[in-house]
Amino acid sequence: MKDLLNRYGLLLTTVFAVLTGFWILVLVVLPNIYLFEHSFKPYLPVAELGGPKDVYSLDNYLTFFRSPIHISVFVWTVVYSALVTVICFLIAYPLAYYLSKVSARALLPTIFLLLFIPLWVSEVLRSFAWFIILALKGPLNASLLGLGIIEDPVRWISGFRGVIIGLVYTYVLFMLFPLYNAIQSLDTNQIEAAEDLGAPWWRTHWRVILPHAKPGIASGSVMVFMLSAGSILVPTLLASTNSRWFTEIIQQWMFESQDWNTGSAYAFLLLILCTVFVSVVMRVFRVKLSDIAK
Amino acid sequence: MRQVRSTDWLFHLYLVLFLAYMLVPLIVMGGAAFNDSRFPSVYPWVGWTDRWFVELWADKRMWNAFANTIYVALAVVAISVPIGTAAAIVINSIAGTTRSVLYALMVAPILTPGAVIGISTLLFWNGVGNAAGSEFFLFKAGLHMSVLGQVSFIAAFVMLLVLARLQSFDRGLEEAALDLGASHSQVMRRILLPHLYPAIGAGAAIGFFQSIENFNVTLFTRGTYDTLTVYVFSKVRTGITPTINALALIMITATLLGAVGYEIIRRRRERRLAGR
Numbered sequence: 374m375k376d377l378l379n380r381y382g383l384l385l386t387t388v389f390a391v392l393t394g395f396w397i398l399v400l401v402v403l404p405n406i407y408l409f410e411h412s413f414k415p416y417l418p419v420a421e422l423g424g425p426k427d428v429y430s431l432d433n434y435l436t437f438f439r440s441p442i443h444i445s446v447f448v449w450t451v452v453y454s455a456l457v458t459v460i461c462f463l464i465a466y467p468l469a470y471y472l473s474k475v476s477a478r479a480l481l482p483t484i485f486l487l488l489f490i491p492l493w494v495s496e497v498l499r500s501f502a503w504f505i506i507l508a509l510k511g512p513l514n515a516s517l518l519g520l521g522i523i524e525d526p527v528r529w530i531s532g533f534r535g536v537i538i539g540l541v542y543t544y545v546l547f548m549l550f551p552l553y554n555a556i557q558s559l560d561t562n563q564i565e566a567a568e569d570l571g572a573p574w575w576r577t578h579w580r581v582i583l584p585h586a587k588p589g590i591a592s593g594s595v596m597v598f599m600l601s602a603g604s605i606l607v608p609t610l611l612a613s614t615n616s617r618w619f620t621e622i623i624q625q626w627m628f629e630s631q632d633w634n635t636g637s638a639y640a641f642l643l644l645i646l647c648t649v650f651v652s653v654v655m656r657v658f659r660v661k662l663s664d665i666a667k
Numbered sequence: 668m669r670q671v672r673s674t675d676w677l678f679h680l681y682l683v684l685f686l687a688y689m690l691v692p693l694i695v696m697g698g699a700a701f702n703d704s705r706f707p708s709v710y711p712w713v714g715w716t717d718r719w720f721v722e723l724w725a726d727k728r729m730w731n732a733f734a735n736t737i738y739v740a741l742a743v744v745a746i747s748v749p750i751g752t753a754a755a756i757v758i759n760s761i762a763g764t765t766r767s768v769l770y771a772l773m774v775a776p777i778l779t780p781g782a783v784i785g786i787s788t789l790l791f792w793n794g795v796g797n798a799a800g801s802e803f804f805l806f807k808a809g810l811h812m813s814v815l816g817q818v819s820f821i822a823a824f825v826m827l828l829v830l831a832r833l834q835s836f837d838r839g840l841e842e843a844a845l846d847l848g849a850s851h852s853q854v855m856r857r858i859l860l861p862h863l864y865p866a867i868g869a870g871a872a873i874g875f876f877q878s879i880e881n882f883n884v885t886l887f888t889r890g891t892y893d894t895l896t897v898y899v900f901s902k903v904r905t906g907i908t909p910t911i912n913a914l915a916l917i918m919i920t921a922t923l924l925g926a927v928g929y930e931i932i933r934r935r936r937e938r939r940l941a942g943r
Contacts, residue, residue, distance in 0.1 A: 377760045380841060382851030392753035397772050400819035404791035408783070411790055422797075468685055471678040484682070486930050491689045493922045495880035497899045498915045502692035504903065505699060505708055505912075512695055515710045542692065595778060603780025605883055610903060620782050627887065633790060640786045644779060651778055662771055665778075 405644075412638035433638035443622055443639075450619040451646065453533050454601040457540045461548040461597050462590065464541070469552035469589070470582065474561060492546050500610045503539045507611070535611035536618065540601045547600065548593035555589025556582060588664035591654050595665050599647045619643060693919055700912035707909040719913040726910065732898035735810055739885075739894060740878040742814045743821055744871050750818065751825025751870055752863065758826070759833045774827070776820035781883025788816040789888050808890030816884040821877050825870035832866035 377386050413429040421427065437443050472484065491499065506513045507529035514526040529535055559582060567577045583590075608618030623643065626636035655662065699707045703716035723729060754773055758766060776784060789808055792815070796806025805811060836859070844854045860867075882896040889897060895914075902911050 377757065380760060380851075381756075381855065385851055385855055389753040389757050392750045393757045393769075396750045396754060396819070396822050397769070400788075400815060400822075401772060401776055404784075404787035404819075407791040407794055408787035411794070464685070467678070467681060471682060475675060475678050476682070482930065482934075484686070486926055487686055488689060489926055490919070490922055491693060493876055493880070493926070494693060494915075494919055495882070495896055495899075497880075497882055497896045497903070498696065498918065499692070501899070501903055501911065501915065502696040506692055506695055508708065510710075511708055512710045542688075546689075599778055599780060603782055603883065605782060605886065606900065609900075620780075623782055623786070624886075627786065633786075637786055637790060640783045644783045647778060647780060662767075662774060665774075 408637045408641060408644075411634050412641045414634050416632040416634045433635045434642075436635055437639065437642065446617045446622060447619050447642070447646075449533070449616075450602055453537060454540075454598050457537055457544065457601045458548075458594050458597045460537070460541050461545045462552075462593065464545055465549040465552050465593070466586075469549055469556050469586075470578075473553050473557035473559075474564065488546060488549070496543055496604075497606050497610075499543050500539045500607045503535070503542060504610050507535055507538065530611055531613045533612075533616040535613060536608050536616055539607040539611040540604060543604075543607055544597045544600050547596040551589040551592040551596070552586060553589070555586040555592075559585045587658045588660050591658040591660045592665045595651055595654055598650050602646060603643065693915075696912055697916040697919055700909055700916045702909065705908065707907065707912045719909040722908070723910040723913045728893065729895075729898060729910075729914065732893035732895050735892055736879055736895040739810055739814055739817070740875050742811075743817045743878040744874045746814065747818045747822040747825050747874050748867060748871050751822040752829050752867060754822065754826045755829035755833055756859075758830060773823055777823045779820070781820075781881070782887065784816050784819055785884040785887030788812060788819070788884070808888055810889065810892050810894075812888040812890070813881075813885045813892075813894070816888045817878050817881055820884075821874045824873050824877065825867075828866045828870045828873070829863055832863055836862050 377389070381389070412433055413431065415426060415428075415430065415432060417424070417426055437447075472481065476484070505511055508514075509526055509528060513529065514523070517523045518526065529538070563581055563585075564577060567581050568574075572580070603620060604618070605620045605624065608616070608621060612618065612621075619639075620643070623636055623639045626632050626639055630636075651665070654660075655665070695709050696707075698709045700719050701715055701717070702709060702712055703714040703718070704711070758770055758773070761769070789812060792806050792812055793808075796803065799806070840858050841854055844858055845851075849857070880896060881894075882900065885894050885897060886900075893901075895918075899911055899914065902908070
């Protein structure tokens with residue numbers, strides 16, 4: 374703080390402090406504390422607010438733990454988000470390696486330009502694109518039938534299949550870019566040294582490149598998992614009747630039941646899930662928060 | 668330079684397949700905008716038409732949503748750029764535990780699901796309104812609340828970009844200017860800010876795009892207002908027509924033009940630097 378004062382004077386320091394304070398306190402910390410507090414309050418008509426019934430309780434959370442359906446939706450959301458994260462990693466890793474160590478330098482800007490286009494197209498349109506492609510009488514089935522690969526049209530949007538396809542497509546780039554950044558910072562000489570010393574290609578990856586890519590893997594996994602578990606668009610557009618996502622239940626509490634307090638308890642569970650995931654990843658990959666965020 | 672391997676063609680093939688995987692769905696979606704079929708698809712192809720564009724142009728609700736989206740995005744940029752820049756300067760000049768705690772609080776919104784940000788923003792301002800016993804519109808859901816919710820995480824992107832740029836700043840310049848009698852605001856205006864402009868510009872651009880495509884935060888805070896993403900979403904859910912594809916094609920084209928324009932500027936700048 375003293376350093377700040379010396380460098381920028383009283384007026385500017387005050388401006389910086391007020392702006393930062395407004396952001397951290399008013400936009401981040403207080404709303405989350407409020408969310409936490411309200412998740413323990415009962416849902417009451419306005420007249421009874423502040424009355425004898427307006428006391429803290431665990432009821433909203435018990436609603437969740439007493440509902441086998443909600444628990445199973447929660448568990449499946451976690452399982453399938455983790456699956457999506459793994460699939461994204463498997464798709465993105467060879468590509469990140471190729472882009473950072475194999476491909477011609479001159480082509481990179483053009484390749485990245487092409488990759489940035491789907492990234493900047495909004496999520497709702499990207500899931501809508503797959504909604505069209507995966508339709509029973511859509512182009513995918515038509516071309517597969519035409520090529521003779523399948524006999525009958527496949528019902529792609531059944532179970533969690535449509536959701537997984539959509540989530541992988543929508544979020545794979547959030548895995549690719551951190552991985553690329555991490556692998557790019559590895560000295561190519563290290564890879565060559567490993568090869569000169571007789572390491573087979575898979576061991577070079579396992580012992581040299583993957584360990585170096587850890588911050589990228591951590592960062593990509595956290596982003597993909599968080600975005601998948603918190604996705605609203607993809608599960609709504611590409612879900613079948615028997616694949617429900619946890620965010621859809623939160624929406625139900627907020628919009629259909631208008632019970633904001635139970636809604637905030639459920640939102641808080643989602644927040645806990647993501648926090649736990651971030652801390653597990655930080656522990657497993659031994660990385661700091663500053664490695665994960667950018 | 669790494670030598671060429673016999674397996675490299677596999678990687679080339681993989682890259683081509685991946686690019687196709689990323690881009691073909693967008694082409695299919697855009698192509699369906701020209702198909703004269705009531706359900707949006709490229710197959711079966713019924714015939715060329717431009718009527719979906721005409722219908723889209725006549726859709727008042729779309730124009731309203733479009734205007735709202737631009738207002739929100741501009742407001743988000745106007746608020747999150749100063750906040751993010753100030754926060755980066757603060758973080759850069761403190762150390763120790765305070766720094767790590769503040770840093771964690773600042774990047775936390777990036778790692779928080781949008782639904783949680785939206786709900787907590789909505790509840791908090793609503794609660795403040797109730798406590799003040801006020802019916803003032805600012806405490807009700809609406810676009811201004813979407814702005815606040817979006818700023819909470821977009822400011823973090825700006826902060827990270829500016830902070831990265833600050834690492835390459837030479838403090839000596841600041842001290843020299845102060846020693847030579849410059850005032851603090853002169854140092855800020857003439858030395859620090861010019862160094863940060865590239866990062867601030869990039870932050871503003873990213874913030875603008877992030878805001879336009881935001882859905883999760885907006886859904887919970889918007890009240891009865893539409894933004895483009897919400898408009899598309901509700902259209903897809905209720906009365907699905909190829910006007911959405913027409914809109915998608917326009918948005919993709921705009922993105923493409925923006926990206927190509929950015930690339931041209933970047934290459935020109937690179938050439939100029941190389942020519943020095």
